[in-house]
Amino acid sequence: MEVKQLTLHNIGRFDKLEIQLAPLDTIDSNVTVFVGNNGSGKTSILKSLATSLSWLVARIQSESGNGSQIPELVIKNGKNAAAIDLDVHDFKSHKGDEKGNSNDSSYFPWRVAKPRKGRKGEFKSDYLGVTKLADHYRTLLSSDEKTSLPLMAFYSVERVVIDIPLKIKDKHTFLQLDGYDKSLSQGVDFRRFFEWFREREDTENELSLPDEALEQLRLVFGDDQETWSKLAAYRASTKDRQLTAVRSAIYNFMPELSNLRVRRKPRLHMSVDKNKETLDVAQLSQGEKSLMALIGDIARRLAVMNPSLENPLLGDGIVLIDEVDMHLHPKWQRTLIDQLTKTFPNCQFVLTTHSPLVISDSKNVLTYLISEADVTRLPPLYGEDANSILLGVMDTDIRNAKVHSRLNDLLDAIQEINNDDSLFKAKQLLTTLEEDLPTQNIEIAKAKILLRKKELRLEKNS
Template sequence: MEIQRVILNNIGLFENLEIALAPTEQNPSNITVFVGNNGAGKTSILKALATSLSWFTARLRTEKGSGTPILEDAILNKANGASIEIEVCHSSITPNNPDHIDYRSKVEYLKWTLAKNRKGRKSQYTSNLGDCTRLASLYRDALTHDDQISLPLIAFYPVERVVLDIPLKIRTRHTFGQLDGYDNSLSQGVDFRRFFEWFREREDTENESGISPDLLNKLRPLYKEIPDVWQYLNELQASARDRQLTAARTAISQFMPYLENLRIRRKPRLHMAVDKNGETLNVAQLSQGEKSLMALVGDIARRLAMLNPALENPLAGDGIVLIDEVDLHLHPSWQRSLCHRLIQTFPNCQFVLTTHSPLVISDCKNVLVYTLTNSELRQIPSQYGQDANMVLLDVMDTSIRNEKIDTKLKDLLEAIQDDNLAQAQELLTQLTEELPPNHLELVKAKLLLCKQELRHASH
């Protein structure tokens, strides 16, 4: 399931905005990225998509379910009403049981419109959710005949997804059935508490049918003495591994390879542990960036695992994932590889992202990138392989250095090129007092000035 196009009428800052989302013919990746200044409307686009998709997940649960309405505050000022229209491309639902029929044998294109009028006003926009209801009904019909059918992930991770704590105790137990993969998926973002509870429950089941990792490590010294027994124990452990847990562990290790063996420990108190570069740590000891990324990736993997119970690799499930400010709390090296790892780890999910980082859009081929400026949307050419400073200048309209210093450096270079050596020397003296001695542009300017002075001295 993929969104092909969204049309916003009087939503946020946009009077009329039509957006095609990747994959497209020119951009075959499954990632669309919006960049722009704060207040440009990036978040409004994601929220509009989440609002429209909420009606699909609600009607998948129950025939007459209601999703999130368009808020009156989201309507463009002075407009009487607003609408969100999305067009969805949806491929066939194939039951896992070959005795059952294939409910749809070809790709279908569906669209639905959600509208909202201001109180006491009339508007040209009306809701039409017929295709949304029909698509949800197809899934409910498939689930009726095969409770192992795969469902598409639909999730929105807002900027408020910061992970501040990890629970030590679970006071309210939740269920983890297939449809529970949609719980709070469009309204709450990352829920580490739910992830912790789900992980603990799956691991308890896994340990019941196999050997706990801690016990296996204690038996490691037997390897040299009884190699056949050690091999048997490892094979037993491998066969007992929970497929859903394996998906979560695999996803996290794809993004943070130095983290291994994520697990629940009971002593000295209940907590989640992980091995970082060979040292066992409480997950709460990780940095905010590490916890945020682990929670985000873990939550996507958890939901995919729940929604695709019969897939050998649940990470291959499809769906639509919206992430606001995807670079939040991430080190530049993580930002650089983020799109590539999303594609590699979740190959069949469509991602719609917003970012302020030039590194996110310059290190992955075929990503569809839009800039937003004064409510105007513009698709930009691929930034793959582009220098991050050039992306800052050309795409994000941001100087690569302090503007005052940048002006002085430009004046210095112009003075050198114009053979105005006295002015150049004065500017160089000023900059030398302000900048560190190893400043690259300053070093270059000194060399150029020295060459000009030598050339003049030889004449």
């Protein structure tokens, strides 16, 4: 399943906005990124997608299910109504007759509309497309309870994991449709992730051979290679497929981590090995906890919703992540899109970011700049340095604006040196800057070289 186009009518600051999402004919990537200043409308786009997709989630779960409505506060000031149009392409629904002729469109458009209270709106909701697509998935589920379902998830800026709540207040089920539970409203839920992980691990442990039993067998069989090969194969076969997928996803993003597991002594907690040291997950940094929770949640939902896949991470769907760079080290920001697409290759991603590193280190990404005037599709930014993107795309100085202005004044003063007075003026500017900036500042070093050349030239002319 892919979202091909989103159209907003009177949403937020937009009168009408048509956005095509990757992949396109000219871009085979499955990643769309929006950049822009705070308040430009990036989050409004993601929330509108989540609102529209909530109708598909609701109608897959129930034939008469209702998704979220457009909040009245989202309707543009001065307008009576708003609407969100979504055009979805689903390959699995595209069928043909015996001669190979298509008898069913694979495109499913629908509209969610909302008038203000007491107003007549010019838009009418149309749920025919979403009803047909949801009916298609319910038909598949009716004939095969292990059929794959598309993931739809929205991770807002409120996804930050500050603590690790492991006390289970309510018992939850983890059936296939539970993969949609709060997927478009709550985002990361580490408590639910832990509860699911513990349940799957308990089942896995019941089927596998414990380390103590292996030690006893080693005393009996010694180092007989044939016996140990068979035991290794059996132990591998008892590994839970869903847990294996989740562990693999987390380790792909954070290769320094390994052996994620639930520990019950001295108290119930989740532990992980980091660089050969065993840590409580709560001891990880804010960025590590947030990234683990995000990737773990995506992988968990894919695992639950694709029970028949040998590798559940190959399931498809659409994932929306607001401020994807939040709390991430620059090194992780650089590799984030590549890691997302390699780990979840069949998912469509729609991201927002403030980081030039996110959009400059991945090839073939569809990038939009949201400015006050309009929304512009940017040319490929792969390989651009971060400073160029800050200046040319994000309209932001590459350094402190006051320092930048003072450096320019210094360079201008150096260029204008033609006598002792102008030389003295330039040296004064340099001295005051040296008092405020670190001694290893590269711009200061360059200015010193230019100043010395001008000084020597002035002496020679004298």
